[in-house]
Amino acid sequence: MNLKPAVAKNALQSGVYLIGAGPGAFDLITVRGAHILGKANVVFCDALVDPKMLEWCPQAEIIFVGKRCGKYSTAQQFINRQLVLATKNHDIIVRLKGGDPFIFGRANEEIDALKSANIYFEVVPGITAALAACAELKQPPTARNISRTLKITTLPSHLNYEGQDTQIYYMGREELPQIALEMIAQGYPLSTPVCLVESVSLPHQRSFGTCLGELLHFQQEEVFHEKNPVIVLIGEVYSNVVHDLTPLIPLMEYRIRTSSAN
Amino acid sequence: MNLKPAVAKNALQSGVYLIGAGPGAFDLITVRGAHILGKANVVFCDALVDPKMLEWCPQAEIIFVGKRCGKYSTAQQFINRQLVLATKNHDIIVRLKGGDPFIFGRANEEIDALKSANIYFEVVPGITAALAACAELKQPPTARNISRTLKITTLPSHLNYEGQDTQIYYMGREELPQIALEMIAQGYPLSTPVCLVESVSLPHQRSFGTCLGELLHFQQEEVFHEKNPVIVLIGEVYSNVVHDLTPLIPLMEYRIRTSSAN
Numbered sequence: 001m002n003l004k005p006a007v008a009k010n011a012l013q014s015g016v017y018l019i020g021a022g023p024g025a026f027d028l029i030t031v032r033g034a035h036i037l038g039k040a041n042v043v044f045c046d047a048l049v050d051p052k053m054l055e056w057c058p059q060a061e062i063i064f065v066g067k068r069c070g071k072y073s074t075a076q077q078f079i080n081r082q083l084v085l086a087t088k089n090h091d092i093i094v095r096l097k098g099g100d101p102f103i104f105g106r107a108n109e110e111i112d113a114l115k116s117a118n119i120y121f122e123v124v125p126g127i128t129a130a131l132a133a134c135a136e137l138k139q140p141p142t143a144r145n146i147s148r149t150l151k152i153t154t155l156p157s158h159l160n161y162e163g164q165d166t167q168i169y170y171m172g173r174e175e176l177p178q179i180a181l182e183m184i185a186q187g188y189p190l191s192t193p194v195c196l197v198e199s200v201s202l203p204h205q206r207s208f209g210t211c212l213g214e215l216l217h218f219q220q221e222e223v224f225h226e227k228n229p230v231i232v233l234i235g236e237v238y239s240n241v242v243h244d245l246t247p248l249i250p251l252m253e254y255r256i257r258t259s260s261a262n
Numbered sequence: 263m264n265l266k267p268a269v270a271k272n273a274l275q276s277g278v279y280l281i282g283a284g285p286g287a288f289d290l291i292t293v294r295g296a297h298i299l300g301k302a303n304v305v306f307c308d309a310l311v312d313p314k315m316l317e318w319c320p321q322a323e324i325i326f327v328g329k330r331c332g333k334y335s336t337a338q339q340f341i342n343r344q345l346v347l348a349t350k351n352h353d354i355i356v357r358l359k360g361g362d363p364f365i366f367g368r369a370n371e372e373i374d375a376l377k378s379a380n381i382y383f384e385v386v387p388g389i390t391a392a393l394a395a396c397a398e399l400k401q402p403p404t405a406r407n408i409s410r411t412l413k414i415t416t417l418p419s420h421l422n423y424e425g426q427d428t429q430i431y432y433m434g435r436e437e438l439p440q441i442a443l444e445m446i447a448q449g450y451p452l453s454t455p456v457c458l459v460e461s462v463s464l465p466h467q468r469s470f471g472t473c474l475g476e477l478l479h480f481q482q483e484e485v486f487h488e489k490n491p492v493i494v495l496i497g498e499v500y501s502n503v504v505h506d507l508t509p510l511i512p513l514m515e516y517r518i519r520t521s522s523a524n
Contacts, residue, residue: 022292025294026293027292027297028293028294028386028387029293030289030290030291030292031288031289031290031292031293032289034293035289100389100393101397102393102396102397102401102402102403102404103402103403103404103412105402106406111402123397124290124397125290125389125393125397126389127292127362127387127388128393131362131365131387131390132387134385134387135385135387138385139373140365140367140373141364141365142364142365143370144370148415148416148417149414149415149417150365150413150415151411151412151413151414152413152414153410153412154410154411155410
């Protein structure tokens with residue numbers, strides 16, 4: 001792949017670039033993000049970023065900074081300090097985050113640290129996992145006569161019933177029965193379609209179809225791999241696609257049957 | 263700019279590629295999107311896409327298909343038919359849409375037409391204008407102690423008060439006083455910060471800061487250029503940045519004064 005746009009961007013200003021790596025696939029980063037990675041001296045990289053993404057910056061020193069889905073790192077203050085310190089010795093510093101750097105990425109704290117230290121920074125947006133999952137399912141989250149609003153959240157209590165809006169949930173794999181319970185209590189029918197997309201856009205991506213009623217009894221550890229992120233898409237708009245996906249409950253029953261047979 | 267990832271994508275399958283161009287800047291398309299544009303035989307391009315974006319596909323036949331912000335096209339069925347017909351004579355057909363193809367882009371109708379005609383298609387997500395605006399403002403739409411949910415909509419009645427969620431409104435330039443009225447009626451304080459970003463990521467981008475109380479009396483035609491899209495970002499989370507932006511109301515008063523002086 002050899003991309004030569006007709007107009008080259010001016011030389012990069014020294015500073016910190018918060019770049020969204022996108023959902024995982026190495027070519028779902030923006031052209032700008034890949035270009036800046038290619039100029040970086042040092043890259044502070046989230047554990048969630050796929051290693052292939054680092055082929056955009058073979059010249060850079062890579063510093064992995066923890067944080068796997070669902071597990072808080074105690075090191076956020078350490079990362080903030082490291083970013084600021086790096087500007088003493090380096091010209092172009094990249095903070096590479098999975099998805100979009102501003103969607104549930106704790107960028108606020110890093111930005112506050114950079115502002116306090118009077119360091120120049122830019123933000124390069126990335127494809128957030130929710131929209132990448134929609135693209136993979138080939139189903140827009142809104143549709144004229146079904147849903148005109150999309151809500152993106154990490155809190156089950158923020159999912160609620162308003163004219164059947166579509167709701168997309170991040171970091172929800174351990175709370176799936178609770179999510180279903182909250183939504184049913186708020187008026188969503190048991191039959192409301194739910195799509196679950198694991199490791200969006202990566203070669204090991206898997207998509208499952210279910211409904212809120214089934215999700216009540218779902219044990220995520222039976223199906224999902226421990227370290228893979230899962231995006232949960234809920235709404236009537238998915239009725240078109242949910243039946244084309246791997247059914248969730250039969251899979252669980254199959255796994256339970258085979259594991260008790262062993 | 264010369265991007266050579268270490269692993270090239272396999273040859274493209276014949277069919278239609280719905281590609282998100284991103285918010286406007288030519289390098290905020292994904293690497294995958296730019297790569298496919300470079301292989302396209304024909305590109306059906308939204309009027310909202312910046313002409314510079316077409317430098318990614320000098321080899322392709324370009325067909326502009328109307329639709330400017332806020333103005334419906336009666337030609338959606340014509341576009342659907344053209345996409346299907348193009349597959350008779352061409353190998354790689356691109357449908358290039360501003361932002362993300364699935365956020366308020368009427369992709370449903372095009373997808374239905376492609377499915378009915380049994381045509382292979384893929385969707386390449388793009389940076390949606392809301393998240394590009396957040397990157398430009400350098401302010402994440404969610405923050406741990408202020409807002410944990412982001413709502414994206416085109417309907418004023420869908421904006422509402424739930425623990426001060428952040429709300430981002432598309433295609434709202436003609437409805438700004440109505441948006442303010444609905445939100446104030448639902449409990450938002452008059453002082454709730456509002457950011458308005460016109461032509462996100464393009465050289466003529468402008469950002470304005472205001473609050474719901476001021477927005478009640480705002481006449482958009484005094485400030486915004488007729489054809490430019492405007493993203494409206496509303497929520498307490500913007501209190502950090504709103505005062506650094508051009509104030510909206512003093513600008514209106516200045517314009518009114520100077521135009522009556524003429």
